[in-house]
Amino acid sequence: MQWSEKHLHPSLRTLRQFGGLSVLFLSYGAFVHGYLRHQMNLAVLFAGLAAVMGVLTLVKPSFIRPFFVGAMVITFPIGWVVSRVLLGLIYYGLITPIALIFRLIGRDALFLKHHSETKTYWLPKVTSTDPKRYFRMY
Numbered sequence: 001m002q003w004s005e006k007h008l009h010p011s012l013r014t015l016r017q018f019g020g021l022s023v024l025f026l027s028y029g030a031f032v033h034g035y036l037r038h039q040m041n042l043a044v045l046f047a048g049l050a051a052v053m054g055v056l057t058l059v060k061p062s063f064i065r066p067f068f069v070g071a072m073v074i075t076f077p078i079g080w081v082v083s084r085v086l087l088g089l090i091y092y093g094l095i096t097p098i099a100l101i102f103r104l105i106g107r108d109a110l111f112l113k114h115h116s117e118t119k120t121y122w123l124p125k126v127t128s129t130d131p132k133r134y135f136r137m138y
Contacts (some may be wrong), residue, residue: 007072018068019057044124
């Protein structure tokens with residue numbers, strides 16, 4: 001993931017999508033705090049923010065551009081770090097142990113050891129002369 005100018009100058013469609021999702025998440029926050037946790041002050045705050053965000057999204061989406069840019073600036077480093085950590089965990093936690101196990105058991109999927117005396121690694125392809133094979137695609 002690379003930082004680009006797209007995050008600083010979003011399209012109106014992107015801003016509308018962000019505004020709509022913000023309304024959904026803020027409304028969910030109002031529901032959770034009001035109905036489940038019985039914290040009416042936070043519920044009213046979230047509901048008010050959802051209403052303001054919804055009106056701004058409908059009236060003029062460019063008003064919510066600072067909120068969008070701020071969210072992208074805050075979340076970009078988090079996403080960058082998390083993606084690197086996950087890739088490292090997958091590589092060193094999954095692929096490396098599998099490769100070590102294959103090396104220990106002597107797996108040679110490319111048949112490199114069996115053809116060390118030949119000049120080429122090409123193997124002849126065995127073809128079937130049976131006409132019924134045309135009706136079996138796989």
